[in-house]
Amino acid sequence: MTTNAGTGERVLYGCMGLGGSWGPEPYGTADIDAAEAAVSAALDSGITAFDHADIYRHGKAEAVFGEVLARTPGLRPRITLQTKCGIRLGDGTLPGMYDLRGPSIRRRVEESLTRLRTDVIDVLLLHRPDPLADVDSIASALTSLHREGLVRSFGVSNMGAPQIAHLQARLDVPLVANQLEMSLYSRDWVEAGVLVNTPEFGRGGFPFGTLEHCRDHGIRLQAWGALAQGRFTGRQQTPAEQATAELLVRLARSKDTTPETVLLWWLMRHPAAIAPVIGTARPDRIRACRDAALREPDLTHEEWYQLWITARGVPLP
Template sequence: MNKISIGQSELMASQISLGIMRMNALSVEEAKTVIETAISEGIDHFDHADIYGKGASETIFGQAFKKLGISRDSVILQTKTGIVPGIMYDFSKEHIIQSVEESLTRLQTDYVDTLLLHRPDALIEPEEVAEAFDELEKSGKVRTFGVSNHNPLQIELLKKFVNQPLIINQLQLSLTHTPMIDAGLNVNRTEAGSVLHEGQLIDYSRINDMTIQPWSPFQSGNGKKGLFFDHPDYLELNKVVNEMAKEKGVAREAIAIAWLLRHPAKMQPIVGTMNPDRIKAITKTTEISLSREEWYKLYLSGGKMLP
Protein backbone atom coordinates (compact mmCIF):
# COMPACT_ATOMS: atom_id res chain seq x y z
CA MET A 1 0.00 0.00 0.00
CA ASN A 2 1.39 3.35 -1.03
CA LYS A 3 1.38 6.25 1.42
CA ILE A 4 0.57 9.89 0.75
CA SER A 5 1.12 13.16 2.57
CA ILE A 6 -2.13 14.46 4.07
CA GLY A 7 -2.57 18.14 3.25
CA GLN A 8 -0.22 20.61 4.88
CA SER A 9 0.75 18.30 7.70
CA GLU A 10 3.39 15.80 8.71
CA LEU A 11 0.86 12.95 8.48
CA MET A 12 1.76 10.15 6.08
CA ALA A 13 -1.15 7.78 5.59
CA SER A 14 -2.25 4.87 3.45
CA GLN A 15 -3.62 5.84 0.04
CA ILE A 16 -6.94 4.27 1.07
CA SER A 17 -8.80 4.91 4.33
CA LEU A 18 -11.25 2.53 5.98
CA GLY A 19 -14.52 4.20 6.95
CA ILE A 20 -16.02 2.86 10.19
CA MET A 21 -19.62 4.02 9.74
CA ARG A 22 -21.03 0.47 9.61
CA MET A 23 -18.94 -1.09 12.39
CA ASN A 24 -21.85 -0.76 14.84
CA ALA A 25 -23.37 -3.84 13.11
CA LEU A 26 -20.38 -6.00 14.09
CA SER A 27 -19.41 -7.82 17.25
CA VAL A 28 -16.11 -6.87 18.84
CA GLU A 29 -14.56 -10.09 17.52
CA GLU A 30 -15.78 -9.36 14.00
CA ALA A 31 -14.46 -5.81 14.29
CA LYS A 32 -11.05 -7.16 15.32
CA THR A 33 -10.90 -9.19 12.13
CA VAL A 34 -11.83 -6.17 10.01
CA ILE A 35 -9.21 -3.93 11.63
CA GLU A 36 -6.54 -6.63 11.52
CA THR A 37 -7.25 -7.32 7.85
CA ALA A 38 -7.08 -3.62 6.97
CA ILE A 39 -3.76 -3.19 8.74
CA SER A 40 -2.29 -6.34 7.19
CA GLU A 41 -3.26 -4.96 3.76
CA GLY A 42 -1.47 -1.69 4.49
CA ILE A 43 -4.38 0.51 5.58
CA ASP A 44 -3.37 2.59 8.59
CA HIS A 45 -6.00 5.36 8.33
CA PHE A 46 -9.45 4.94 9.93
CA ASP A 47 -12.29 7.41 9.42
CA HIS A 48 -14.89 7.89 12.18
CA ALA A 49 -17.66 10.33 13.09
CA ASP A 50 -19.40 10.93 16.39
CA ILE A 51 -22.78 10.07 14.83
CA TYR A 52 -21.87 6.76 13.17
CA GLY A 53 -24.08 4.12 14.74
CA LYS A 54 -25.07 6.78 17.28
CA GLY A 55 -21.56 6.47 18.68
CA ALA A 56 -21.54 2.66 18.72
CA SER A 57 -19.17 2.41 15.75
CA GLU A 58 -16.47 4.30 17.65
CA THR A 59 -17.15 2.24 20.77
CA ILE A 60 -16.79 -1.11 19.01
CA PHE A 61 -13.68 0.06 17.18
CA GLY A 62 -12.13 1.21 20.45
CA GLN A 63 -12.84 -2.10 22.16
CA ALA A 64 -11.60 -4.16 19.21
CA PHE A 65 -8.46 -2.08 18.71
CA LYS A 66 -7.57 -2.39 22.39
CA LYS A 67 -7.95 -6.18 22.25
CA LEU A 68 -5.62 -6.35 19.26
CA GLY A 69 -2.84 -4.74 21.30
CA ILE A 70 -1.63 -2.66 18.37
CA SER A 71 0.39 0.48 19.06
CA ARG A 72 -1.80 3.59 18.93
CA ASP A 73 0.94 5.50 17.14
CA SER A 74 0.95 2.99 14.28
CA VAL A 75 -2.45 4.14 13.00
CA ILE A 76 -4.15 7.41 12.14
CA LEU A 77 -7.57 7.99 13.66
CA GLN A 78 -9.85 10.65 12.21
CA THR A 79 -13.27 11.64 13.48
CA LYS A 80 -15.92 14.21 12.59
CA THR A 81 -18.25 16.48 14.52
CA GLY A 82 -21.01 19.02 13.96
CA ILE A 83 -24.16 17.01 13.16
CA VAL A 84 -27.00 16.65 15.64
CA PRO A 85 -29.00 14.08 13.63
CA GLY A 86 -32.40 15.25 12.46
CA ILE A 87 -32.20 18.41 14.55
CA MET A 88 -29.42 20.77 13.49
CA TYR A 89 -25.77 21.31 12.64
CA ASP A 90 -23.71 22.67 15.54
CA PHE A 91 -20.26 24.25 15.26
CA SER A 92 -20.44 25.90 18.68
CA LYS A 93 -17.32 25.69 20.82
CA GLU A 94 -19.22 23.77 23.47
CA HIS A 95 -20.49 21.14 21.04
CA ILE A 96 -17.15 20.64 19.27
CA ILE A 97 -15.23 20.14 22.51
CA GLN A 98 -17.86 17.91 24.09
CA SER A 99 -18.07 15.81 20.94
CA VAL A 100 -14.31 15.26 20.87
CA GLU A 101 -14.24 14.30 24.55
CA GLU A 102 -16.97 11.72 23.94
CA SER A 103 -15.23 10.34 20.83
CA LEU A 104 -11.97 9.94 22.74
CA THR A 105 -13.78 8.01 25.47
CA ARG A 106 -15.45 5.71 22.96
CA LEU A 107 -12.24 5.18 20.98
CA GLN A 108 -10.26 4.60 24.20
CA THR A 109 -7.50 6.98 23.14
CA ASP A 110 -6.00 10.23 24.39
CA TYR A 111 -6.04 11.95 21.01
CA VAL A 112 -7.29 11.81 17.45
CA ASP A 113 -4.94 12.64 14.62
CA THR A 114 -7.53 14.66 12.70
CA LEU A 115 -10.87 16.31 13.47
CA LEU A 116 -13.19 17.30 10.61
CA LEU A 117 -16.22 19.59 10.71
CA HIS A 118 -18.81 17.21 9.25
CA ARG A 119 -21.30 19.42 7.36
CA PRO A 120 -21.56 23.23 7.10
CA ASP A 121 -23.44 24.94 9.92
CA ALA A 122 -25.54 27.86 8.62
CA LEU A 123 -25.12 29.56 12.01
CA ILE A 124 -21.36 29.15 12.17
CA GLU A 125 -19.44 31.66 14.25
CA PRO A 126 -15.88 30.99 13.11
CA GLU A 127 -14.46 32.72 16.17
CA GLU A 128 -15.97 29.92 18.29
CA VAL A 129 -14.56 27.26 16.01
CA ALA A 130 -11.15 28.88 16.32
CA GLU A 131 -11.37 28.86 20.12
CA ALA A 132 -12.37 25.19 20.12
CA PHE A 133 -9.54 24.23 17.76
CA ASP A 134 -6.96 26.14 19.84
CA GLU A 135 -8.12 24.48 23.05
CA LEU A 136 -8.15 20.99 21.53
CA GLU A 137 -4.72 21.45 19.96
CA LYS A 138 -3.18 22.90 23.13
CA SER A 139 -4.50 20.00 25.21
CA GLY A 140 -3.07 17.49 22.73
CA LYS A 141 -6.48 15.93 22.09
CA VAL A 142 -6.51 16.81 18.37
CA ARG A 143 -3.40 17.07 16.23
CA THR A 144 -4.73 18.33 12.89
CA PHE A 145 -7.97 19.76 11.53
CA GLY A 146 -10.07 19.78 8.40
CA VAL A 147 -13.58 19.90 6.99
CA SER A 148 -16.09 17.70 5.21
CA ASN A 149 -18.62 18.70 2.52
CA HIS A 150 -17.50 22.36 2.54
CA ASN A 151 -17.19 24.68 -0.44
CA PRO A 152 -14.21 27.04 -1.03
CA LEU A 153 -15.77 30.19 0.44
CA GLN A 154 -16.90 28.32 3.56
CA ILE A 155 -13.32 27.13 3.95
CA GLU A 156 -11.95 30.62 3.36
CA LEU A 157 -14.23 32.01 6.07
CA LEU A 158 -12.88 29.44 8.53
CA LYS A 159 -9.29 30.12 7.48
CA LYS A 160 -9.74 33.80 8.30
CA PHE A 161 -10.12 32.87 11.98
CA VAL A 162 -8.58 29.48 12.74
CA ASN A 163 -4.86 29.24 13.43
CA GLN A 164 -4.38 25.70 12.14
CA PRO A 165 -4.12 24.60 8.50
CA LEU A 166 -7.26 22.88 7.21
CA ILE A 167 -5.68 19.81 5.67
CA ILE A 168 -8.64 17.75 4.42
CA ASN A 169 -12.00 18.13 2.71
CA GLN A 170 -14.08 14.94 2.64
CA LEU A 171 -16.42 15.02 -0.36
CA GLN A 172 -18.75 12.66 -2.19
CA LEU A 173 -17.16 11.49 -5.44
CA SER A 174 -17.53 8.33 -7.50
CA LEU A 175 -17.83 7.21 -11.11
CA THR A 176 -21.54 8.10 -10.96
CA HIS A 177 -21.34 11.23 -8.78
CA THR A 178 -18.98 13.59 -10.56
CA PRO A 179 -20.07 17.25 -10.23
CA MET A 180 -16.52 18.25 -9.28
CA ILE A 181 -15.23 16.72 -12.51
CA ASP A 182 -18.12 17.88 -14.71
CA ALA A 183 -17.80 21.57 -13.81
CA GLY A 184 -14.11 21.58 -14.64
CA LEU A 185 -14.74 20.17 -18.10
CA ASN A 186 -17.80 22.25 -19.02
CA VAL A 187 -16.29 25.71 -18.74
CA ASN A 188 -18.34 28.64 -20.09
CA ARG A 189 -21.11 26.42 -21.46
CA THR A 190 -24.87 26.14 -20.99
CA GLU A 191 -24.99 22.44 -20.05
CA ALA A 192 -26.04 21.55 -16.52
CA GLY A 193 -22.53 20.30 -15.84
CA SER A 194 -21.19 23.82 -16.27
CA VAL A 195 -23.02 25.07 -13.19
CA LEU A 196 -20.48 25.46 -10.38
CA HIS A 197 -22.44 23.64 -7.71
CA GLU A 198 -19.24 23.02 -5.79
CA GLY A 199 -17.13 26.09 -6.55
CA GLN A 200 -14.29 24.28 -8.34
CA LEU A 201 -13.38 22.25 -5.29
CA ILE A 202 -10.78 20.10 -6.99
CA ASP A 203 -8.77 23.07 -8.23
CA TYR A 204 -9.20 24.90 -4.94
CA SER A 205 -8.00 21.86 -2.98
CA ARG A 206 -4.95 21.43 -5.18
CA ILE A 207 -4.01 25.11 -4.93
CA ASN A 208 -4.37 25.04 -1.14
CA ASP A 209 -2.77 21.62 -0.56
CA MET A 210 -5.93 20.09 0.91
CA THR A 211 -6.38 16.34 0.59
CA ILE A 212 -9.73 15.36 -0.90
CA GLN A 213 -11.18 12.24 0.72
CA PRO A 214 -13.88 10.86 -1.62
CA TRP A 215 -16.71 9.17 0.28
CA SER A 216 -19.26 6.65 -1.07
CA PRO A 217 -16.99 5.67 -4.00
CA PHE A 218 -19.32 2.82 -5.02
CA GLN A 219 -22.70 4.48 -4.49
CA SER A 220 -25.06 5.33 -7.34
CA GLY A 221 -25.31 9.01 -8.18
CA ASN A 222 -28.14 11.43 -8.95
CA GLY A 223 -30.33 10.25 -6.08
CA LYS A 224 -30.39 6.61 -7.18
CA LYS A 225 -30.22 4.08 -4.36
CA GLY A 226 -27.68 1.35 -3.82
CA LEU A 227 -24.35 0.59 -5.43
CA PHE A 228 -23.76 1.30 -9.09
CA PHE A 229 -22.43 -2.23 -9.52
CA ASP A 230 -25.08 -4.25 -11.44
CA HIS A 231 -27.42 -1.24 -11.33
CA PRO A 232 -29.79 -1.27 -14.34
CA ASP A 233 -29.22 2.45 -14.96
CA TYR A 234 -25.48 1.93 -15.43
CA LEU A 235 -25.23 -0.98 -17.88
CA GLU A 236 -22.44 0.52 -20.00
CA LEU A 237 -20.42 1.56 -16.96
CA ASN A 238 -20.66 -1.93 -15.49
CA LYS A 239 -19.65 -3.46 -18.80
CA VAL A 240 -16.53 -1.29 -18.99
CA VAL A 241 -15.66 -1.76 -15.31
CA ASN A 242 -16.03 -5.55 -15.54
CA GLU A 243 -13.97 -5.76 -18.74
CA MET A 244 -11.22 -3.63 -17.23
CA ALA A 245 -11.23 -5.62 -13.99
CA LYS A 246 -10.88 -8.88 -15.90
CA GLU A 247 -8.10 -7.48 -18.05
CA LYS A 248 -6.12 -6.25 -15.04
CA GLY A 249 -6.89 -9.24 -12.82
CA VAL A 250 -8.57 -7.30 -10.00
CA ALA A 251 -12.04 -6.91 -8.52
CA ARG A 252 -14.42 -4.34 -9.96
CA GLU A 253 -14.19 -2.35 -6.70
CA ALA A 254 -10.46 -1.92 -7.37
CA ILE A 255 -11.20 -0.34 -10.75
CA ALA A 256 -13.59 2.18 -9.17
CA ILE A 257 -10.94 3.17 -6.63
CA ALA A 258 -8.18 3.22 -9.26
CA TRP A 259 -10.25 5.79 -11.18
CA LEU A 260 -10.12 8.10 -8.14
CA LEU A 261 -6.44 7.48 -7.49
CA ARG A 262 -5.55 8.20 -11.14
CA HIS A 263 -6.55 11.83 -10.66
CA PRO A 264 -3.46 14.00 -10.01
CA ALA A 265 -5.13 15.66 -7.00
CA LYS A 266 -3.71 12.77 -4.91
CA MET A 267 -7.01 11.86 -3.27
CA GLN A 268 -7.49 9.44 -0.39
CA PRO A 269 -10.71 7.44 -0.94
CA ILE A 270 -12.76 6.31 2.05
CA VAL A 271 -14.08 2.76 1.65
CA GLY A 272 -16.76 1.63 4.07
CA THR A 273 -16.89 -2.13 3.65
CA MET A 274 -16.82 -4.32 6.76
CA ASN A 275 -16.11 -7.43 4.68
CA PRO A 276 -12.49 -8.61 5.11
CA ASP A 277 -12.39 -10.27 1.67
CA ARG A 278 -13.63 -7.09 0.02
CA ILE A 279 -11.01 -5.06 1.88
CA LYS A 280 -8.34 -7.35 0.43
CA ALA A 281 -9.82 -7.00 -3.05
CA ILE A 282 -10.03 -3.21 -2.85
CA THR A 283 -6.43 -2.76 -1.70
CA LYS A 284 -5.23 -4.51 -4.88
CA THR A 285 -6.03 -1.23 -6.63
CA THR A 286 -2.65 0.16 -5.60
CA GLU A 287 -0.99 -2.56 -7.68
CA ILE A 288 -2.51 -1.31 -10.95
CA SER A 289 -2.69 1.95 -12.83
CA LEU A 290 -5.05 3.47 -15.37
CA SER A 291 -4.01 5.26 -18.52
CA ARG A 292 -5.49 8.63 -19.43
CA GLU A 293 -7.59 6.87 -22.09
CA GLU A 294 -8.88 4.33 -19.57
CA TRP A 295 -9.77 7.06 -17.08
CA TYR A 296 -11.83 8.96 -19.66
CA LYS A 297 -13.42 5.74 -20.92
CA LEU A 298 -14.71 5.01 -17.42
CA TYR A 299 -15.92 8.59 -16.97
CA LEU A 300 -17.83 8.60 -20.26
CA SER A 301 -19.32 5.15 -19.71
CA GLY A 302 -21.10 6.52 -16.65
CA GLY A 303 -23.33 8.58 -18.95
CA LYS A 304 -21.19 11.70 -19.34
CA MET A 305 -20.31 13.56 -22.53
CA LEU A 306 -17.31 15.68 -23.36
CA PRO A 307 -18.15 19.24 -24.49
Protein backbone atom coordinates (compact mmCIF):
# COMPACT_ATOMS: atom_id res chain seq x y z
CA MET A 1 0.00 0.00 0.00
CA THR A 2 1.19 3.50 -0.75
CA THR A 3 2.01 6.04 1.95
CA ASN A 4 -1.01 7.14 3.89
CA ALA A 5 -2.74 10.07 2.18
CA GLY A 6 -3.09 11.95 5.42
CA THR A 7 0.59 11.95 6.22
CA GLY A 8 2.66 11.53 3.08
CA GLU A 9 1.10 12.20 -0.32
CA ARG A 10 2.34 15.36 -2.02
CA VAL A 11 -0.71 15.82 -4.28
CA LEU A 12 -4.13 14.14 -4.24
CA TYR A 13 -6.56 13.72 -7.10
CA GLY A 14 -10.07 14.87 -6.16
CA CYS A 15 -12.74 12.69 -7.76
CA MET A 16 -15.74 15.03 -7.45
CA GLY A 17 -15.84 15.54 -11.23
CA LEU A 18 -16.23 11.84 -12.01
CA GLY A 19 -19.48 9.93 -12.49
CA GLY A 20 -21.48 12.07 -14.91
CA SER A 21 -24.12 14.55 -13.81
CA TRP A 22 -25.35 15.55 -10.37
CA GLY A 23 -28.84 14.49 -11.41
CA PRO A 24 -30.68 11.22 -10.77
CA GLU A 25 -29.77 9.60 -14.10
CA PRO A 26 -27.43 6.60 -13.76
CA TYR A 27 -23.85 6.65 -14.96
CA GLY A 28 -22.95 4.86 -18.18
CA THR A 29 -19.99 3.36 -19.99
CA ALA A 30 -18.84 6.79 -21.19
CA ASP A 31 -18.67 7.98 -17.58
CA ILE A 32 -16.57 4.96 -16.61
CA ASP A 33 -14.27 5.58 -19.58
CA ALA A 34 -13.88 9.23 -18.56
CA ALA A 35 -13.06 8.21 -14.98
CA GLU A 36 -10.52 5.69 -16.25
CA ALA A 37 -8.86 8.38 -18.38
CA ALA A 38 -8.65 10.75 -15.39
CA VAL A 39 -7.24 8.05 -13.10
CA SER A 40 -4.69 7.09 -15.76
CA ALA A 41 -3.61 10.73 -16.15
CA ALA A 42 -3.21 11.05 -12.38
CA LEU A 43 -1.11 7.90 -12.16
CA ASP A 44 1.01 9.04 -15.10
CA SER A 45 1.61 12.25 -13.17
CA GLY A 46 2.83 10.49 -10.05
CA ILE A 47 -0.43 10.92 -8.13
CA THR A 48 -1.52 7.80 -6.26
CA ALA A 49 -3.93 9.22 -3.65
CA PHE A 50 -7.58 9.61 -4.65
CA ASP A 51 -10.00 11.76 -2.67
CA HIS A 52 -13.75 10.98 -2.67
CA ALA A 53 -16.88 11.84 -0.71
CA ASP A 54 -20.05 9.81 -0.48
CA ILE A 55 -22.08 12.75 -1.83
CA TYR A 56 -20.05 13.40 -4.98
CA ARG A 57 -22.48 13.03 -7.90
CA HIS A 58 -24.84 11.39 -5.38
CA GLY A 59 -22.46 8.45 -4.99
CA LYS A 60 -21.75 8.04 -8.69
CA ALA A 61 -18.17 9.30 -8.37
CA GLU A 62 -17.34 6.45 -5.98
CA ALA A 63 -19.26 3.97 -8.12
CA VAL A 64 -17.45 4.74 -11.39
CA PHE A 65 -14.14 4.64 -9.52
CA GLY A 66 -15.09 1.18 -8.28
CA GLU A 67 -15.76 0.22 -11.90
CA VAL A 68 -12.27 1.45 -12.82
CA LEU A 69 -10.77 -0.68 -10.05
CA ALA A 70 -12.71 -3.68 -11.36
CA ARG A 71 -11.32 -3.04 -14.86
CA THR A 72 -7.75 -2.75 -13.59
CA PRO A 73 -6.62 -5.76 -11.54
CA GLY A 74 -3.70 -4.91 -9.29
CA LEU A 75 -4.49 -1.19 -9.10
CA ARG A 76 -6.01 -1.11 -5.62
CA PRO A 77 -2.79 -2.02 -3.72
CA ARG A 78 -0.94 0.74 -5.58
CA ILE A 79 -3.17 3.60 -4.49
CA THR A 80 -4.54 5.30 -1.40
CA LEU A 81 -8.32 5.71 -1.19
CA GLN A 82 -9.72 8.55 0.88
CA THR A 83 -13.39 9.36 1.23
CA LYS A 84 -15.58 11.61 3.34
CA CYS A 85 -18.96 11.36 5.03
CA GLY A 86 -21.17 13.63 7.11
CA ILE A 87 -23.15 15.65 4.56
CA ARG A 88 -26.65 14.64 3.50
CA LEU A 89 -27.91 16.23 0.31
CA GLY A 90 -31.45 17.54 0.14
CA ASP A 91 -33.92 15.18 -1.52
CA GLY A 92 -36.97 17.39 -2.15
CA THR A 93 -38.66 16.50 1.13
CA LEU A 94 -35.77 17.20 3.52
CA PRO A 95 -33.21 20.00 3.30
CA GLY A 96 -29.52 19.34 3.01
CA MET A 97 -27.99 18.80 6.43
CA TYR A 98 -24.96 17.51 8.29
CA ASP A 99 -25.11 14.12 9.97
CA LEU A 100 -22.27 12.79 12.11
CA ARG A 101 -24.34 10.47 14.26
CA GLY A 102 -22.40 7.29 14.96
CA PRO A 103 -24.80 4.89 13.19
CA SER A 104 -24.93 7.22 10.19
CA ILE A 105 -21.14 7.26 9.90
CA ARG A 106 -21.05 3.45 9.87
CA ARG A 107 -23.83 3.21 7.29
CA ARG A 108 -22.14 5.73 4.99
CA VAL A 109 -18.82 3.91 5.26
CA GLU A 110 -20.41 0.57 4.40
CA GLU A 111 -22.11 2.15 1.37
CA SER A 112 -18.83 3.71 0.22
CA LEU A 113 -17.01 0.39 0.55
CA THR A 114 -19.63 -1.22 -1.67
CA ARG A 115 -19.49 1.49 -4.33
CA LEU A 116 -15.68 1.59 -4.33
CA ARG A 117 -15.49 -2.22 -4.53
CA THR A 118 -12.91 -2.42 -1.80
CA ASP A 119 -12.77 -3.94 1.65
CA VAL A 120 -10.98 -1.03 3.35
CA ILE A 121 -10.87 2.76 3.21
CA ASP A 122 -7.39 4.10 3.81
CA VAL A 123 -8.48 7.50 5.16
CA LEU A 124 -11.97 8.56 6.23
CA LEU A 125 -12.61 12.29 6.70
CA LEU A 126 -15.58 13.79 8.52
CA HIS A 127 -16.79 16.18 5.84
CA ARG A 128 -18.19 19.08 7.89
CA PRO A 129 -18.97 19.73 11.56
CA ASP A 130 -22.42 18.67 12.72
CA PRO A 131 -23.56 20.95 15.56
CA LEU A 132 -25.96 18.26 16.83
CA ALA A 133 -23.37 15.50 16.88
CA ASP A 134 -22.42 13.72 20.10
CA VAL A 135 -18.63 13.56 19.97
CA ASP A 136 -18.61 10.37 22.05
CA SER A 137 -20.90 8.73 19.48
CA ILE A 138 -18.55 9.80 16.70
CA ALA A 139 -15.54 8.45 18.55
CA SER A 140 -17.28 5.14 19.22
CA ALA A 141 -18.14 4.72 15.53
CA LEU A 142 -14.62 5.56 14.36
CA THR A 143 -13.05 3.27 16.94
CA SER A 144 -15.17 0.31 15.90
CA LEU A 145 -14.56 0.92 12.18
CA HIS A 146 -10.82 0.98 12.86
CA ARG A 147 -10.90 -2.09 15.10
CA GLU A 148 -12.81 -4.05 12.43
CA GLY A 149 -10.28 -3.11 9.76
CA LEU A 150 -12.78 -1.20 7.62
CA VAL A 151 -10.92 2.12 7.92
CA ARG A 152 -7.19 2.54 8.42
CA SER A 153 -6.95 6.23 9.37
CA PHE A 154 -9.20 9.19 10.14
CA GLY A 155 -9.22 12.91 9.60
CA VAL A 156 -11.57 15.85 9.28
CA SER A 157 -12.53 18.46 6.72
CA ASN A 158 -13.53 22.10 7.17
CA MET A 159 -12.83 22.06 10.91
CA GLY A 160 -10.95 24.44 13.17
CA ALA A 161 -8.42 23.70 15.89
CA PRO A 162 -10.83 23.55 18.88
CA GLN A 163 -13.15 21.17 17.04
CA ILE A 164 -10.25 18.91 16.13
CA ALA A 165 -8.90 18.91 19.67
CA HIS A 166 -12.38 18.19 21.09
CA LEU A 167 -12.70 15.08 18.92
CA GLN A 168 -9.10 13.91 19.34
CA ALA A 169 -9.45 13.96 23.13
CA ARG A 170 -11.94 11.08 22.80
CA LEU A 171 -10.06 9.07 20.19
CA ASP A 172 -7.19 6.63 20.72
CA VAL A 173 -6.26 6.73 17.02
CA PRO A 174 -4.68 9.98 15.77
CA LEU A 175 -6.42 12.28 13.34
CA VAL A 176 -4.06 12.46 10.37
CA ALA A 177 -5.56 15.07 8.02
CA ASN A 178 -7.62 18.24 7.84
CA GLN A 179 -8.91 19.23 4.40
CA LEU A 180 -9.71 22.92 3.98
CA GLU A 181 -10.30 25.31 1.12
CA MET A 182 -6.89 26.85 0.44
CA SER A 183 -5.53 28.41 -2.73
CA LEU A 184 -4.00 31.58 -4.11
CA TYR A 185 -7.59 32.77 -4.60
CA SER A 186 -9.02 31.60 -1.24
CA ARG A 187 -6.27 33.17 0.83
CA ASP A 188 -7.89 33.43 4.28
CA TRP A 189 -5.76 30.52 5.45
CA VAL A 190 -2.59 32.59 5.10
CA GLU A 191 -4.03 36.05 5.66
CA ALA A 192 -5.56 35.11 9.03
CA GLY A 193 -2.02 34.88 10.36
CA VAL A 194 -0.79 38.25 9.08
CA LEU A 195 -3.81 40.48 9.61
CA VAL A 196 -3.57 40.25 13.39
CA ASN A 197 -3.60 43.76 14.87
CA THR A 198 -5.20 45.26 11.76
CA PRO A 199 -8.83 46.34 11.15
CA GLU A 200 -9.15 43.48 8.62
CA PHE A 201 -8.54 40.73 11.17
CA GLY A 202 -11.46 38.36 11.58
CA ARG A 203 -13.28 39.33 8.39
CA GLY A 204 -12.37 36.09 6.64
CA GLY A 205 -13.84 32.69 7.37
CA PHE A 206 -10.66 30.77 8.12
CA PRO A 207 -10.30 29.57 11.74
CA PHE A 208 -7.26 31.39 13.12
CA GLY A 209 -4.72 29.08 14.76
CA THR A 210 -5.77 25.98 12.82
CA LEU A 211 -2.60 25.79 10.72
CA GLU A 212 -0.47 26.00 13.84
CA HIS A 213 -2.53 23.35 15.65
CA CYS A 214 -2.30 20.93 12.75
CA ARG A 215 1.45 21.43 12.40
CA ASP A 216 2.01 20.95 16.13
CA HIS A 217 0.00 17.71 16.18
CA GLY A 218 1.19 16.08 12.96
CA ILE A 219 -2.12 16.60 11.14
CA ARG A 220 -1.53 16.91 7.40
CA LEU A 221 -3.22 19.87 5.76
CA GLN A 222 -4.94 19.12 2.47
CA ALA A 223 -6.14 21.95 0.22
CA TRP A 224 -9.39 21.54 -1.68
CA GLY A 225 -10.01 24.02 -4.49
CA ALA A 226 -6.24 24.24 -4.93
CA LEU A 227 -6.41 25.21 -8.62
CA ALA A 228 -8.85 28.03 -7.76
CA GLN A 229 -11.42 26.82 -10.32
CA GLY A 230 -9.15 28.02 -13.12
CA ARG A 231 -9.25 31.69 -12.05
CA PHE A 232 -5.54 32.11 -12.78
CA THR A 233 -5.18 29.58 -15.61
CA GLY A 234 -7.82 30.51 -18.15
CA ARG A 235 -10.86 31.95 -16.35
CA GLN A 236 -9.57 35.31 -15.18
CA GLN A 237 -12.32 37.77 -14.24
CA THR A 238 -10.55 40.70 -12.57
CA PRO A 239 -7.42 42.78 -13.25
CA ALA A 240 -5.68 41.14 -10.28
CA GLU A 241 -6.49 37.67 -11.62
CA GLN A 242 -5.22 38.62 -15.07
CA ALA A 243 -1.99 40.01 -13.63
CA THR A 244 -1.53 36.86 -11.57
CA ALA A 245 -2.13 34.65 -14.59
CA GLU A 246 0.54 36.53 -16.54
CA LEU A 247 2.97 36.21 -13.63
CA LEU A 248 2.31 32.47 -13.41
CA VAL A 249 3.11 32.10 -17.11
CA ARG A 250 6.41 33.99 -16.71
CA LEU A 251 7.43 31.97 -13.67
CA ALA A 252 6.45 28.70 -15.34
CA ARG A 253 8.58 29.48 -18.38
CA SER A 254 11.57 30.35 -16.23
CA LYS A 255 11.25 27.07 -14.33
CA ASP A 256 10.41 24.84 -17.31
CA THR A 257 7.01 23.83 -15.99
CA THR A 258 3.34 24.81 -16.23
CA PRO A 259 1.31 27.62 -14.64
CA GLU A 260 -0.80 24.97 -12.87
CA THR A 261 2.31 23.55 -11.23
CA VAL A 262 3.49 26.98 -10.08
CA LEU A 263 0.03 27.65 -8.65
CA LEU A 264 0.25 24.43 -6.62
CA TRP A 265 3.84 25.12 -5.64
CA TRP A 266 2.65 28.35 -4.02
CA LEU A 267 0.62 26.24 -1.59
CA MET A 268 3.28 23.58 -1.18
CA ARG A 269 6.05 26.12 -0.51
CA HIS A 270 4.42 26.95 2.84
CA PRO A 271 6.23 25.23 5.75
CA ALA A 272 3.02 23.41 6.71
CA ALA A 273 3.70 21.09 3.73
CA ILE A 274 0.18 21.51 2.35
CA ALA A 275 -0.98 18.73 0.01
CA PRO A 276 -3.14 20.14 -2.81
CA VAL A 277 -6.24 18.28 -4.00
CA ILE A 278 -6.73 18.82 -7.72
CA GLY A 279 -10.32 18.41 -8.84
CA THR A 280 -10.31 18.77 -12.62
CA ALA A 281 -11.63 15.84 -14.66
CA ARG A 282 -9.64 16.86 -17.74
CA PRO A 283 -6.63 14.55 -18.35
CA ASP A 284 -4.61 17.36 -19.97
CA ARG A 285 -5.06 19.61 -16.94
CA ILE A 286 -4.25 16.75 -14.57
CA ARG A 287 -0.99 16.14 -16.45
CA ALA A 288 -0.23 19.87 -16.23
CA CYS A 289 0.15 19.29 -12.46
CA ARG A 290 2.73 16.55 -12.89
CA ASP A 291 5.71 18.58 -11.67
CA ALA A 292 3.86 19.46 -8.46
CA ALA A 293 3.74 15.76 -7.63
CA LEU A 294 7.27 14.93 -8.79
CA ARG A 295 9.40 18.03 -8.08
CA GLU A 296 10.12 20.04 -4.96
CA PRO A 297 8.42 23.48 -4.95
CA ASP A 298 10.73 25.78 -6.89
CA LEU A 299 9.73 29.22 -5.63
CA THR A 300 11.97 31.73 -3.89
CA HIS A 301 10.83 33.73 -0.90
CA GLU A 302 10.44 36.76 -3.13
CA GLU A 303 8.52 34.89 -5.86
CA TRP A 304 6.09 33.47 -3.30
CA TYR A 305 5.34 36.96 -1.97
CA GLN A 306 5.10 38.38 -5.49
CA LEU A 307 2.36 35.89 -6.34
CA TRP A 308 0.51 36.58 -3.10
CA ILE A 309 0.59 40.36 -3.42
CA THR A 310 -0.35 40.26 -7.11
CA ALA A 311 -3.36 38.02 -6.38
CA ARG A 312 -4.39 40.30 -3.48
CA GLY A 313 -4.42 43.31 -5.75
CA VAL A 314 -3.38 45.54 -2.83
CA PRO A 315 -0.19 45.77 -0.74
CA LEU A 316 0.23 43.88 2.50
CA PRO A 317 -0.58 45.85 5.69
